[in-house]
Amino acid sequence: MSSQTPLPVVTPERVLAGLCLAVPIVAMLWVSSYAKADPGLGGMPFFYWYQLAWVPVSAVFTVGAYLLINRDEKARRAARPAAPKGGEQE
Amino acid sequence: MKDVNWVALTVFLLFFAVVSVMGFLASRWRRADNALHLDEWGLGGRSFGTWITWFLLGGDLYTAYTFIAVPAAIYATGAGGFFAVPYTIIAYPLVFLFLPRLWSVSRVHGYVTPADFVRGRYGSRGLSLAVALTGILATMPYIALQLVGIQAVLDVLGVGGSGNWFMKDLPLFLAFGVLAAYTYSSGLRAPALIAFVKDTLVYIVIIVAVIYIPMRLGGYAHVFDSAAQKFSAPGSKGSLIVGPKAQWTYATLALGSALALFMYPHSVTGVLASKSRNTVRRNMAIMPAYSLMLGLLALLGFMAIAAGVGKGIKGYNNQLAVPQLFEDMFPDWFTGVAFAAIGIGALVPAAIMSIAAANLFTRNVYKEFVNPAATPADETKVAKVASLLVKVGALVFVLLMDKQFAINLQLLGGLWILQTAVSIVAGLFTRWFHRWALLAGWAVGMAYGTWKAYGISSAATKHFGGNSAEIPVIGQIGYIGLTAFVLNLAVAVVLTLVLKAAKAPEGVDETDRADYTADAGDRAVEDAPQPAAAH
Numbered sequence: 001m002s003s004q005t006p007l008p009v010v011t012p013e014r015v016l017a018g019l020c021l022a023v024p025i026v027a028m029l030w031v032s033s034y035a036k037a038d039p040g041l042g043g044m045p046f047f048y049w050y051q052l053a054w055v056p057v058s059a060v061f062t063v064g065a066y067l068l069i070n071r072d073e074k075a076r077r078a079a080r081p082a083a084p085k086g087g088e089q090e
Numbered sequence: 091m092k093d094v095n096w097v098a099l100t101v102f103l104l105f106f107a108v109v110s111v112m113g114f115l116a117s118r119w120r121r122a123d124n125a126l127h128l129d130e131w132g133l134g135g136r137s138f139g140t141w142i143t144w145f146l147l148g149g150d151l152y153t154a155y156t157f158i159a160v161p162a163a164i165y166a167t168g169a170g171g172f173f174a175v176p177y178t179i180i181a182y183p184l185v186f187l188f189l190p191r192l193w194s195v196s197r198v199h200g201y202v203t204p205a206d207f208v209r210g211r212y213g214s215r216g217l218s219l220a221v222a223l224t225g226i227l228a229t230m231p232y233i234a235l236q237l238v239g240i241q242a243v244l245d246v247l248g249v250g251g252s253g254n255w256f257m258k259d260l261p262l263f264l265a266f267g268v269l270a271a272y273t274y275s276s277g278l279r280a281p282a283l284i285a286f287v288k289d290t291l292v293y294i295v296i297i298v299a300v301i302y303i304p305m306r307l308g309g310y311a312h313v314f315d316s317a318a319q320k321f322s323a324p325g326s327k328g329s330l331i332v333g334p335k336a337q338w339t340y341a342t343l344a345l346g347s348a349l350a351l352f353m354y355p356h357s358v359t360g361v362l363a364s365k366s367r368n369t370v371r372r373n374m375a376i377m378p379a380y381s382l383m384l385g386l387l388a389l390l391g392f393m394a395i396a397a398g399v400g401k402g403i404k405g406y407n408n409q410l411a412v413p414q415l416f417e418d419m420f421p422d423w424f425t426g427v428a429f430a431a432i433g434i435g436a437l438v439p440a441a442i443m444s445i446a447a448a449n450l451f452t453r454n455v456y457k458e459f460v461n462p463a464a465t466p467a468d469e470t471k472v473a474k475v476a477s478l479l480v481k482v483g484a485l486v487f488v489l490l491m492d493k494q495f496a497i498n499l500q501l502l503g504g505l506w507i508l509q510t511a512v513s514i515v516a517g518l519f520t521r522w523f524h525r526w527a528l529l530a531g532w533a534v535g536m537a538y539g540t541w542k543a544y545g546i547s548s549a550a551t552k553h554f555g556g557n558s559a560e561i562p563v564i565g566q567i568g569y570i571g572l573t574a575f576v577l578n579l580a581v582a583v584v585l586t587l588v589l590k591a592a593k594a595p596e597g598v599d600e601t602d603r604a605d606y607t608a609d610a611g612d613r614a615v616e617d618a619p620q621p622a623a624a625h
Contacts, residue, residue: 021183028176029345031337035169037330043311047331051175052385058179059378065186066371073607 007079013072020065024058094248095417101426102247102433105291106265109284109434113272116279126467131277131474132202132449133363140372142282143364146442147373148380149285150360151351154239154436155232155500157292157387162408164391165399168321168328170336172388173343178381181348182374189352189374190367191518191606197362198605198614203446204358204514205454211517213597214525215458220532221510222454225355226480228503229447232354233484234496236436236443238409240265241488243429246413259489265433270481273441274474278363281441288438291431293383299393299428300386303419307396313389316396338566339558346572350508355446356439366610390415440481448476498554502543505557505571509535512579518606525597527585535578542570 027033028051037045120137129136138146156174163171192207201207205225209218244261272280304310314330321328332340351357364370394415400406416428452473457464464472487496512535513528548555561568608614 021186024183025180028179029341031332031341032334035332035334035337035340043309043314045314045331047169048172048389051172051179052382054179055175055378055382055385058183059375062183062186062375062378065183066375069371070368073609076607 005079007072007076011072011075013068013075017065017068017072020061020068023061024054027054095422095425097422098417098426098429099247099249101423102243102430105287105427105430106433109287109437110268110272112283112287113268113276113280116272116283117276119279119283126470128202128449128452128466128469128473129200131470132445132452133359134278134282136197136363137365138282138363138369139365140369140376143360143369143373144376145285145289146282146363147357147360147377149281149288149435149438150356150442151377151439152292152380152384152435153232153236153439154432155235156384157432157435158239158242158409158412159235160384160388161391161394161412164388165394165411166328166391166408168317168330169332170328170340171391172332172385173340173347174388175381175385176340176344177347177351178384179378180344181351182377184348185352186371186374188515188518189361190370192358192514193361193364193367193370194608194615195518195601195605197610198608199601202362203355203450203453204353204510205450208513208517209454209458210600211521212513212525212528213599214529217513217525217529217532218454218458220529221513222450224506224510224532224536225450226447228507229355229443230480230484230487231496231499231503232356233440233443233447233480234487235500236440237262237266237484237488238493238496239436240433242409242413243432246410246417247429262485262488265437266481266485269437269441270444270478273444273477273481277474278359278442278445281438281445282363284434284441285438288431288434289380291427292435295428295431296383296387298424299390299416299419303390303393303397303415306419307393313392313396317392320395335567338561338564338568342561342568342572343558346508346569346575347504349511349575350504350571353507353511353514355450356443359442359446359449368609440484444477444480444484445473447480448473451476451480494551498551501557502540502554505539505543505574506536508571508575509539509578511575512582516582521599522586523582524586524589524594526594527582527589530585531578531580531582534581535574538577539570539574542574 034047034050036047039046041049120135160171160174163174165171192204195201195210196207199206199210201210203222203225205218205222208221209215212218240262249261304313307313318330320326321330329336352361361370364373390412394400394411397415397418399411399414399418400408413429413432417425420428452469456472456476457469461468509532512523512531516523516528542559543557544553546556546559547553557570558567559570559573560566561573605614
């Protein structure tokens with residue numbers, strides 16, 4: 001724990017995490033991109049299977065954001081002068 | 091009156107008995123030393139790890155009413171009802187940004203409700219009261235609708251629904267009496283424990299339903315063909331795919347509902363009961379498992395169409411579509427399992443909602459305005475009684491008022507609770523907004539939304555018949571709640587500028603920058619006032 005300067009507000013991890021979170025939101029709000037019947041999948045119109053498929057995909061993006069933010073918070077704790085106990089568990 | 095389905099009823103009662111015993115035993119589960127503290131009764135000691143939180147939140151957010159209403163909407167209107175899926179997809183990435191901050195600041199300062207946070211952040215009793223009352227108001231009809239969910243199941247089972255008013259509603263009284271008793275004695279631990287049973291049952295039933303029912307009906311292709319046929323018939327109000335004119339409605343409903351979801355007091359209760367910041371974040375990544383289930387469940391609405399449920403019956407109650415589908419398709423014993431899933435699915439959220447409303451009343455009305463000297467033990471006593479009153483209120487509501495009224499109010503509840511988002515979410519990041527401006531914005535949003543909704547009529551009801559209307563300026567049809575939210579935000583921004591220029595008193599902020607990122611193990615958390623779970 002050296003006395004480094006605190007990390008800036010905007011770090012690559014935070015930007016990437018923000019993007020990870022924004023992707024599913026934008027994809028779902030862009031209704032015209034999926035409001036159609038074809039191509040169907042096993043008898044299910046595109047409209048339905050596409051949105052259902054986004055459920056696990058969105059979870060993958062959120063996991064990505066989680067890992068990135070975790071990294072960022074660890075770095076911030078390490079950079080904090082006189083870090084409180086228990087911040088690091090490695 | 092239709093015949094009682096004895097096999098299904100027996101299975102249903104068996105599960106009900108099991109969870110009731112669990113509910114009472116829950117008070118001994120992970121018990122802390124200080125059982126009289128509100129953190130214990132009302133937040134389960136703030137000790138729940140990732141998996142318990144996952145089951146608890148899942149049991150809390152995906153309610154029996156959701157299981158009935160989402161497929162019912164699909165059954166009646168087709169694609170429009172499917173907005174529940176993008177709504178739950180959007181919700182978790184959206185709240186990922188601010189819920190960990192709410193957890194941290196609440197942990198450091200011992201906040202139990204969102205209104206506690208608003209009180210501490212802005213030093214405003216008025217704004218805190220507005221947030222608390224909105225929360226209680228939005229939660230009450232939601233609890234009432236859980237009862238409607240149980241009623242639908244009992245109806246299809248053949249019990250209740252006839253005879254004099256007392257016999258008719260006796261099963262409902264019994265179910266609710268048991269629920270009230272174990273919530274009273276065990277607090278949040280009861281629904282947390284029962285949620286394991288509920289969610290397991292729900293997963294089993296949905297997985298079986300989406301495989302078995304289409305097999306019996308001739309495959310998904312046939313299911314969607316039947317639905318397409320129904321919606322292409324002249325005079326049909328639905329559609330299989332969202333039409334160009336309905337896309338704004340679809341997107342704004344998804345966004346507005348997603349933003350509102352974690353403003354509900356019962357959602358916040360579930361989040362604050364978790365033991366660390368990362369527990370909250372991890373849950374945002376694993377909650378979509380429930381959304382997938384919800385999406386599959388929604389398709390049951392189409393299966394009900396393909397199975398001919400309610401076909402040719404004028405004024406068929408859409409809410410009965412899915413329970414009826416289960417009874418028609420499944421063997422009796424499995425119908426019992428499915429109905430148990432719905433029934434228990436009503437008990438878990440009803441318990442958490444009544445606890446959340448009781449916490450709001452106790453902390454933000456009773457302690458704030460009636461008895462500021464209340465000790466934590468007093469708070470717990472008041473909250474326990476309040477949880478009973480809330481449930482009785484919901485019961486009276488369902489029995490005396492029109493069911494349609496409960497549905498209308500629940501739609502309004504979503505719109506109302508969304509108006510607290512400006513104070514809460516903005517407050518987690520900045521103290522820029524002025525408390526009076528936020529209060530004015532809230533009032534404008536509430537008034538505008540209610541007024542707009544009042545003007546919508548539908549086949550079933552003269553007022554409050556829907557949740558979307560033309561968005562001013564944009565000219566598209568959109569979710570009223572979101573329009574009201576934007577208006578609310580605009581008022582808050584403009585008035586903040588005015589009030590700052592006028593140098594109006596800002597109020598005391600008792601929180602500190604570091605509070606918003608504090609985590610379990612930090613000194614700020616270890617030294618937090620009333621650390622309930624730490625000893």
